[in-house]
Amino acid sequence: MSISGSMYTGISGLQAQSQATSVVSNNLANSTTTGYKSVSIAFEDVFYSTVYAGGTIGQVGNGVTTSSLTTDFSQGAYESTNTVTNVAINGDGFYIVVDPDTDTTYYTRDGGFTFDTNGYLVDSHGNRVQGWETVDGSITGGLVDIQLDNSQSPPQATSEVAIQVNLDSTETDNTASSTNPYASLFEIYDGTSDPALDDSRYAYQTTISVYDENGAAHDLTVYYDPVTTDDGSIVWEYTVCCDADEDMRDFAGTDMADTSGAGMLVTGTLTFSSSGDLQSMTAFTLSDTPTDTTDPLAAENWVLAEFDDNGLPVFEANFTGAAENQEISLDFGISNSDFATGTGWDTSGGIDSLDDFTATTTPDQLPAFNTGVLSTRATTSTTSSSATYTLSQDGYAPGELTDITISENGVIEGSYTNGQSQELYTFALADFTNNQGLYSEGGNLYSATTDSGQAIIGTPGSAGFGTLASNSLEQSNVDTATELTNLIIIQAAYQANSKIITTADTLLSTAIGLKR
Template sequence: MSITGSMYAGISGLQAQSQATSVVSSNLANSTTTGYKSSSIVFEDVFYSTVYAGNSADQVGNGVSVASINTDFSQGAYQSTNSVTDVAINGDGFYMLVDPDTDNTYYTRAGNFTFDTNGYLVDAHGNRVQGWEMADDSISGGLTDIQLDNSQSPPNATSEINFSLNLDSTSTDNSTSATSPYTALFDAYDGTAEPPMDDSRYAYQTTISTYDENGAAHDMTIYFDPVETADGDLVWEYVLTCDASEDMRDFEGAEMNTTSGAGALMTGTMTFSSSGDLQSMTAFTLSDTPTDPTDPMAAENWELAEFDTNGLPIFDTNFTGSDENQEITLDLGISNSDYSTGTGWDTTGGIDSLDDLNAATVTDDLPSFNTGVLATGATTSTTSGSATFSLNQDGYAPGVLIDVSISENGVLSGRYTNGQTQDLYTLGLADFTNTQGLYSEGSNLFSATTESGQAYIGTPGSAGFGSIASNVLEQSNVDTATELTNLIIIQAAYQANSKVVTTADTLLQTAIGMKR
C-alpha cells in the first residue's frame, strides 16, 4: 500500500468510528425514551490491493466501512404509571397505528396512548390505534380505529328474578278457605282495589325492582301465606304481582290495568319437608286463550306455567304496551331438570289447572316438577323468622361510561353507571418475519418494507404474540454502561486512526523534502 493509501485507510477508519459515535450518541440520548430500541453498528473491511512480493502475490487492505446498523428489538424494562391507556407488550409484537391524514400504517412498541377529543385512542402524534370491535364477547369485523363513540350502555330487560328466603313455619294462615285452601291468597287479590292485596291476608311479602326493554324500573311484589294441612305438610301459597297501573298486558282486547287481574302475574304453592327444605312447587299463569273472557281472575283462565331452558317457570309482563310481552322466569331455588317432553309437570293427582287447584282439598296431591333440583340458597321454611336473604334479577337501566380497563388479552372494556361492564375493542398486534428490515420513521414509529415482509396480525396472548400489561410503559432497552464502554473504545479507535493519518502525513512530508 502506498503512503496515500495508508492515509485513505486511516480516513475510512475516522469516518467509520464517527458513524459509531453517532449510533452510541443516539442510544444514550434515548436511554429514557419510551419503547426505544437501541442500535449497534457492524463494520466490514473494504476491497484489497494486490502486492507482489518475491514470487507471490499478497493483499493489503484499504480500510473499513459500515456493514450494517442493527436494531435490538429485545424487550425493555417496565415502568408503572397511573394511566389505564398506558400499555406495554410482554413478549413479541407491535401496536398498529394509522395516520388519519395519510392512511399510512405504522408500528410501535411505545404504548403511551390517550383518548383525543373525538374519542379515538391515539399516540402523542394523533395516530390512531387499531383493533377489533367486540360483539357478544367475540371479535366482530375487520381492523378499525379504536373509538369510544358511544358513551352509553343500552338497557337490558329483566328475564329472570331470583328470591332466597326463609318463611317462618310458625306463621298464622291469614287467607283461609274451607273450599279452596290452596287458592285463598289468590282469591284475596283484586287489581281494582287499593291496595290490591290487603296486608291482613298474607304472612310475608318482599319486593324486587325489575326493568322493561326501555330501561324503566318496575317493582314486583311476591306475597306468601301458609296453608293449614291435615297431614302437617308445610305448604305456602304465593302470588307474584306488579303495580296494577303499570300492567299493559292485553286481555281479550281490553287493557289489563282496568280489570281485577291487573298486576297478577303468577300464583302457586310451595311444599317443604318437615326440616324446612323446599321439595316442590306449582306455578300458574294466565292463559293466552282464556276460557272465561270476562274475568282474568277466573280460576279456569289460569294454567300450569311453561319452563325456560333452565327449567324455571315463565310468566308474562308488559310495561310498555309493546306487541310482544316480556317473558320473565321465577327462581325460588328449585328448577325442573325434565321439561323436554310434554309440559314438564307431574300431574298424577289430576290437577292441571288453577281451577282444579281451586277445588282441591288439603289431602289432594299437588302438581310438581317432573324432576325438581334444588339450588344453593333455595327458599326454606323453618321456625326462624321470615326474612329475605337475597334478591337478584338480570335487567338494568341504561348507563353512562365512567371508566375503561384493558385486560392482558388486550380487551378494552367500559364500566358504566348502571354497574355493567362491556367489552368494546380488542387491541391488534403485528409482527414481522424480519424485524431488522423495518424502516425507522422516528417518533418511536416503524414502517414495513420489502425486507421486513408483510405484517402478520393477531390478538394479544394468541400464538406468537405477547400479552398486554395496563398501567405500564415499556422503557428504552439501552444499557447505559455498555454504551459508555463502547464510547471509550470508539474514542480510542478514532485516536488510533487519526495517528495513522498524521503518520502518513509525516511520511509524505519527508518524501517531499527529499527533492530539496
C-alpha cells in the first residue's frame, strides 16, 4: 500500500468520525426536545487493495465510510404538565397532523398541542391534529381536523321526575269531597284562578323544575293532602300541576291554557302501610280521547295512566306548543314490574277513571299496580314532619363548554355548564411497517416515504397502538451519559486518524527528500 493510500485512509477516518460527531452533537443538542428520538451511526470498511507477499495474495483496506444512521424509536420518559392538551403516547404510534396551507400530512410524537383562535387543536407550527368525530362512544366519518368551535351541549327534555318525601301521618284532611274523597284537590282545582289551589286546602307541597325540548325550565308543583278513611288506612291524594299560563296542551281543539283545567297534569293517591311504607299508588291523566269535550276537568276524562318501560306511570305536558306532548314518568319510589300485562293496573275494584269513584269507595277498591316494586328511596308517611328528601329529574338546559378531558383511549370529552359531559372527538394514531423509512422534516415532524410504507391508522389503545396520557409530554430518549461517552471515543478515534495523516505526511516528505 502506498503512502498516499495511507493518507486517504486517514482522511476517510476523519470524515467518518466527523459525521459521528455531528450525530452525537445533534443528539445532545436535542436531549431536552419533546418527543425527539436519538440517532446512532454505524460504519463499514470500504474497498480493498490486493497485495502480493511471498508468493501469496493479501488485502489491505482503504478506509471507512458510514453504513447507516438508525433512529431509536423507543419510548421516552414522561414529563407532567398542567395543560390537558399536552398528551404523550404510551406505546407505538404517531399523531397525525396536517398543514392547513398545503394539506401536507406529517407524523409526530410531540404531543404539545393547543387550541388556536379558531378552535383547532394544533401543534407548535399550526398544523392541525387529526381525529374522528365521536357520538355516543362511536367514531363517525373519516379523519377531520379536531376543532372545538362554540361547542354546546344540546338540551334534553325531562322524561322522568323522581320525588321522595315524608308526609306527616298526623295531618288532618284539609279538603274533603262528598263525591270523591280521593280526588278532592282535583275537584276544587281551577286553572283560571291565581292560585289554582289555595294553600289552606292542602297539607304539603313540593316543587321541581323540569325542562322542555328547547331547554327552558318550568316548575312542576306536587300538592299533597291526607284522605279521611273509615278503616284508618293511611291514604294521601296528590296532584301534579304546572303554571296554567305555560300549559299548551291541546284539548278538543282548544288551548288548555284557556280552560279551568290549565296546569292540571296528573292526580292520584298514595297508600301507605301502618308503619308508613308506600304500598301502592294510583295515577289518573287526561284521556287522549276525552268523553266530555267541553270541560277538561270532567271526571270521565281522567283515566288510569299508562306505564313507561320501567313500570312508572306517565303523564303528558306541553310547554312549547309542539305537535307532540312531552311524556314524563312519575316516580314516588314504587314501580309496576308487571305493566306489560293488559293495562298493568289491578282494577278489580271497578275503577278505571275518576268518574268511577263514589263517596263510599274504600281504600281496598283503589286501583293498584299488578306487581308493585318498592325502591330504597320511596316516599313515606310517618309521624315525622312532612319534608322533602330528594327531588331529581333527567332534563337539562343547553350548556356551554367549560372544560375538556382526554382519556387513555384518546377520547376528547367536553364538560358543560349544564352539568353534562359529551364525547366530541377521538385522536387518530398512525404506525408504519418500517419506521426507519420515515423522513425527518425537522420541527419534530416526520413524513412517510416509499421505504416506510403507507400509514396504518387506528385509535389509541386498539391493537398495535399505544394509549394516551393527558397532562404529559414525552421527553427525548437521548441518554446523555452514553452520548458523552461516545463523544470521548469519537474524539480519540479522530485524533488517531489525524496521527495517520501526519505520519503519512512525514513519510512522504522523507521520500521526496531522498530524490534531492
